[in-house]
Amino acid sequence: MFYTSSYSSPLGEITLASKQNQLIGLWIEGQKYFGELAIADLKYNAHLSVFDLTKKWLDNYFSGKNQTISQLPLAPAGTPFRQKVWDILCKIPYGEVITYGDIAKQIALQNNQAKMSSQAVGGAVGHNPISIIIPCHRVIGANGNLTGYAGGIDKKIKLLEIEGIDTSQFFIPTKGTAL
Known part of the structure:
Protein backbone atom coordinates (compact mmCIF):
# COMPACT_ATOMS: atom_id res chain seq x y z
CA MET A 1 0.00 0.00 0.00
CA PHE A 2 1.23 3.47 -0.90
CA TYR A 3 0.49 6.49 1.29
CA THR A 4 0.92 10.23 0.98
CA SER A 5 1.08 13.21 3.28
CA SER A 6 2.02 16.85 2.94
CA TYR A 7 4.38 19.24 4.68
CA SER A 8 4.40 23.05 4.59
CA SER A 9 7.96 24.27 4.11
CA PRO A 10 9.71 27.59 3.46
CA LEU A 11 9.98 26.41 -0.17
CA GLY A 12 6.26 25.70 -0.52
CA GLU A 13 4.13 22.62 -0.08
CA ILE A 14 6.01 19.32 -0.05
CA THR A 15 4.38 15.99 -0.88
CA LEU A 16 5.65 12.89 0.91
CA ALA A 17 5.02 9.33 -0.24
CA SER A 18 5.61 5.99 1.47
CA LYS A 19 5.31 2.31 0.81
CA GLN A 20 4.46 0.63 4.09
CA ASN A 21 6.79 2.42 6.48
CA GLN A 22 9.53 3.50 4.07
CA LEU A 23 9.84 6.92 2.45
CA ILE A 24 9.76 6.56 -1.34
CA GLY A 25 9.12 10.15 -2.39
CA LEU A 26 9.50 13.79 -1.39
CA TRP A 27 8.60 16.39 -3.99
CA ILE A 28 8.51 20.17 -3.77
CA GLU A 29 5.43 21.80 -5.25
CA GLY A 30 6.00 22.40 -8.96
CA GLN A 31 8.95 20.03 -9.15
CA LYS A 32 9.68 18.29 -12.47
CA TYR A 33 9.16 14.55 -12.43
CA PHE A 34 6.72 15.01 -9.56
CA GLY A 35 5.61 11.71 -8.23
CA GLU A 36 6.53 9.34 -10.99
CA LEU A 37 4.28 6.93 -9.07
CA ALA A 38 0.69 6.62 -10.12
CA ILE A 39 -0.84 9.28 -7.89
CA ALA A 40 -4.16 7.44 -7.96
CA ASP A 41 -2.50 4.60 -6.04
CA LEU A 42 -1.64 6.89 -3.10
CA LYS A 43 -3.91 7.12 -0.06
CA TYR A 44 -3.64 10.12 2.24
CA ASN A 45 -2.46 9.30 5.77
CA ALA A 46 -0.79 12.17 7.59
CA HIS A 47 0.21 10.24 10.70
CA LEU A 48 2.28 7.25 9.64
CA SER A 49 5.46 6.98 11.71
CA VAL A 50 7.61 7.42 8.58
CA PHE A 51 5.85 10.73 7.88
CA ASP A 52 6.20 11.85 11.51
CA LEU A 53 9.96 11.11 11.38
CA THR A 54 10.32 12.84 8.01
CA LYS A 55 8.43 15.95 9.12
CA LYS A 56 10.57 16.22 12.26
CA TRP A 57 13.70 15.79 10.09
CA LEU A 58 12.45 18.57 7.77
CA ASP A 59 11.60 20.87 10.70
CA ASN A 60 15.15 20.52 11.98
CA TYR A 61 16.68 20.87 8.52
CA PHE A 62 14.75 24.06 7.72
CA SER A 63 15.78 25.52 11.09
CA GLY A 64 19.41 25.12 9.98
CA LYS A 65 20.33 21.90 11.79
CA ASN A 66 22.51 19.33 10.05
CA GLN A 67 20.46 16.14 9.85
CA THR A 68 21.75 12.66 9.09
CA ILE A 69 20.05 10.67 6.38
CA SER A 70 20.43 7.42 8.32
CA GLN A 71 17.68 8.61 10.68
CA LEU A 72 15.08 7.88 8.01
CA PRO A 73 13.93 4.64 6.33
CA LEU A 74 14.50 5.61 2.68
CA ALA A 75 13.53 3.39 -0.25
CA PRO A 76 13.90 5.34 -3.51
CA ALA A 77 12.97 3.26 -6.55
CA GLY A 78 15.24 3.49 -9.56
CA THR A 79 17.56 1.70 -11.92
Whole structure:
Protein backbone atom coordinates (compact mmCIF):
# COMPACT_ATOMS: atom_id res chain seq x y z
CA MET A 1 0.00 0.00 0.00
CA PHE A 2 1.23 3.47 -0.90
CA TYR A 3 0.49 6.49 1.29
CA THR A 4 0.92 10.23 0.98
CA SER A 5 1.08 13.21 3.28
CA SER A 6 2.02 16.85 2.94
CA TYR A 7 4.38 19.24 4.68
CA SER A 8 4.40 23.05 4.59
CA SER A 9 7.96 24.27 4.11
CA PRO A 10 9.71 27.59 3.46
CA LEU A 11 9.98 26.41 -0.17
CA GLY A 12 6.26 25.70 -0.52
CA GLU A 13 4.13 22.62 -0.08
CA ILE A 14 6.01 19.32 -0.05
CA THR A 15 4.38 15.99 -0.88
CA LEU A 16 5.65 12.89 0.91
CA ALA A 17 5.02 9.33 -0.24
CA SER A 18 5.61 5.99 1.47
CA LYS A 19 5.31 2.31 0.81
CA GLN A 20 4.46 0.63 4.09
CA ASN A 21 6.79 2.42 6.48
CA GLN A 22 9.53 3.50 4.07
CA LEU A 23 9.84 6.92 2.45
CA ILE A 24 9.76 6.56 -1.34
CA GLY A 25 9.12 10.15 -2.39
CA LEU A 26 9.50 13.79 -1.39
CA TRP A 27 8.60 16.39 -3.99
CA ILE A 28 8.51 20.17 -3.77
CA GLU A 29 5.43 21.80 -5.25
CA GLY A 30 6.00 22.40 -8.96
CA GLN A 31 8.95 20.03 -9.15
CA LYS A 32 9.68 18.29 -12.47
CA TYR A 33 9.16 14.55 -12.43
CA PHE A 34 6.72 15.01 -9.56
CA GLY A 35 5.61 11.71 -8.23
CA GLU A 36 6.53 9.34 -10.99
CA LEU A 37 4.28 6.93 -9.07
CA ALA A 38 0.69 6.62 -10.12
CA ILE A 39 -0.84 9.28 -7.89
CA ALA A 40 -4.16 7.44 -7.96
CA ASP A 41 -2.50 4.60 -6.04
CA LEU A 42 -1.64 6.89 -3.10
CA LYS A 43 -3.91 7.12 -0.06
CA TYR A 44 -3.64 10.12 2.24
CA ASN A 45 -2.46 9.30 5.77
CA ALA A 46 -0.79 12.17 7.59
CA HIS A 47 0.21 10.24 10.70
CA LEU A 48 2.28 7.25 9.64
CA SER A 49 5.46 6.98 11.71
CA VAL A 50 7.61 7.42 8.58
CA PHE A 51 5.85 10.73 7.88
CA ASP A 52 6.20 11.85 11.51
CA LEU A 53 9.96 11.11 11.38
CA THR A 54 10.32 12.84 8.01
CA LYS A 55 8.43 15.95 9.12
CA LYS A 56 10.57 16.22 12.26
CA TRP A 57 13.70 15.79 10.09
CA LEU A 58 12.45 18.57 7.77
CA ASP A 59 11.60 20.87 10.70
CA ASN A 60 15.15 20.52 11.98
CA TYR A 61 16.68 20.87 8.52
CA PHE A 62 14.75 24.06 7.72
CA SER A 63 15.78 25.52 11.09
CA GLY A 64 19.41 25.12 9.98
CA LYS A 65 20.33 21.90 11.79
CA ASN A 66 22.51 19.33 10.05
CA GLN A 67 20.46 16.14 9.85
CA THR A 68 21.75 12.66 9.09
CA ILE A 69 20.05 10.67 6.38
CA SER A 70 20.43 7.42 8.32
CA GLN A 71 17.68 8.61 10.68
CA LEU A 72 15.08 7.88 8.01
CA PRO A 73 13.93 4.64 6.33
CA LEU A 74 14.50 5.61 2.68
CA ALA A 75 13.53 3.39 -0.25
CA PRO A 76 13.90 5.34 -3.51
CA ALA A 77 12.97 3.26 -6.55
CA GLY A 78 15.24 3.49 -9.56
CA THR A 79 17.56 1.70 -11.92
CA PRO A 80 20.87 0.34 -10.61
CA PHE A 81 22.65 3.29 -12.24
CA ARG A 82 20.37 5.82 -10.53
CA GLN A 83 20.78 4.00 -7.22
CA LYS A 84 24.59 4.37 -7.52
CA VAL A 85 24.25 8.08 -8.18
CA TRP A 86 21.80 8.56 -5.28
CA ASP A 87 24.17 6.67 -2.95
CA ILE A 88 26.89 9.17 -3.84
CA LEU A 89 24.48 12.07 -3.23
CA CYS A 90 23.82 10.71 0.27
CA LYS A 91 27.55 10.99 1.03
CA ILE A 92 27.90 14.68 0.12
CA PRO A 93 28.50 16.43 3.45
CA TYR A 94 26.03 19.04 4.69
CA GLY A 95 27.14 22.50 3.59
CA GLU A 96 29.31 21.24 0.73
CA VAL A 97 28.85 20.85 -3.02
CA ILE A 98 30.14 18.48 -5.67
CA THR A 99 30.02 18.65 -9.46
CA TYR A 100 28.23 16.35 -11.87
CA GLY A 101 31.68 15.60 -13.31
CA ASP A 102 32.98 14.53 -9.89
CA ILE A 103 30.09 12.09 -9.53
CA ALA A 104 30.71 10.80 -13.07
CA LYS A 105 34.35 10.11 -12.15
CA GLN A 106 33.27 8.20 -9.03
CA ILE A 107 30.79 6.08 -11.03
CA ALA A 108 33.42 5.37 -13.70
CA LEU A 109 35.84 4.25 -11.00
CA GLN A 110 33.20 2.00 -9.38
CA ASN A 111 32.47 0.43 -12.78
CA ASN A 112 36.13 0.12 -13.85
CA GLN A 113 35.44 2.41 -16.81
CA ALA A 114 37.69 5.07 -18.29
CA LYS A 115 34.94 7.69 -18.07
CA MET A 116 31.24 8.26 -17.47
CA SER A 117 28.90 10.86 -18.93
CA SER A 118 28.18 13.86 -16.72
CA GLN A 119 24.89 14.23 -18.60
CA ALA A 120 23.84 10.69 -17.60
CA VAL A 121 24.68 11.58 -14.01
CA GLY A 122 22.61 14.76 -14.38
CA GLY A 123 19.61 12.72 -15.51
CA ALA A 124 19.90 10.46 -12.48
CA VAL A 125 20.33 13.41 -10.12
CA GLY A 126 17.30 15.15 -11.66
CA HIS A 127 15.10 12.07 -11.16
CA ASN A 128 15.96 11.73 -7.47
CA PRO A 129 12.57 10.90 -5.92
CA ILE A 130 13.48 12.03 -2.38
CA SER A 131 14.75 15.56 -2.90
CA ILE A 132 16.23 17.58 -0.04
CA ILE A 133 16.87 14.46 2.07
CA ILE A 134 18.87 12.80 -0.72
CA PRO A 135 20.69 16.09 -1.33
CA CYS A 136 20.62 16.58 -5.11
CA HIS A 137 20.69 20.35 -4.48
CA ARG A 138 24.36 19.96 -3.47
CA VAL A 139 25.35 19.10 -7.04
CA ILE A 140 26.53 21.93 -9.28
CA GLY A 141 27.86 22.19 -12.80
CA ALA A 142 31.42 22.87 -13.78
CA ASN A 143 32.87 26.23 -12.74
CA GLY A 144 30.06 26.95 -10.25
CA ASN A 145 27.16 26.66 -12.68
CA LEU A 146 23.87 26.24 -10.75
CA THR A 147 22.18 24.30 -13.51
CA GLY A 148 19.79 21.42 -13.22
CA TYR A 149 17.55 21.35 -10.18
CA ALA A 150 14.14 19.77 -10.78
CA GLY A 151 12.62 21.86 -8.00
CA GLY A 152 13.83 25.11 -9.59
CA ILE A 153 17.09 27.05 -9.34
CA ASP A 154 15.57 29.48 -6.81
CA LYS A 155 14.83 26.57 -4.46
CA LYS A 156 18.29 25.10 -4.99
CA ILE A 157 19.83 28.43 -3.96
CA LYS A 158 17.60 28.61 -0.87
CA LEU A 159 18.58 25.06 0.20
CA LEU A 160 22.29 25.83 -0.24
CA GLU A 161 21.87 29.03 1.80
CA ILE A 162 20.08 27.12 4.58
CA GLU A 163 23.21 24.96 4.76
CA GLY A 164 25.43 28.06 5.06
CA ILE A 165 26.89 27.90 1.56
CA ASP A 166 27.89 31.25 0.05
CA THR A 167 25.98 31.11 -3.22
CA SER A 168 27.54 34.34 -4.54
CA GLN A 169 30.42 32.19 -5.83
CA PHE A 170 28.04 30.42 -8.24
CA PHE A 171 26.17 31.59 -11.32
CA ILE A 172 22.90 30.81 -13.04
CA PRO A 173 23.34 29.98 -16.73
CA THR A 174 21.41 32.02 -19.25
CA LYS A 175 21.22 29.23 -21.85
CA GLY A 176 21.17 25.46 -21.73
CA THR A 177 19.01 22.39 -21.66
CA ALA A 178 19.13 21.88 -17.91
CA LEU A 179 17.59 25.13 -16.73
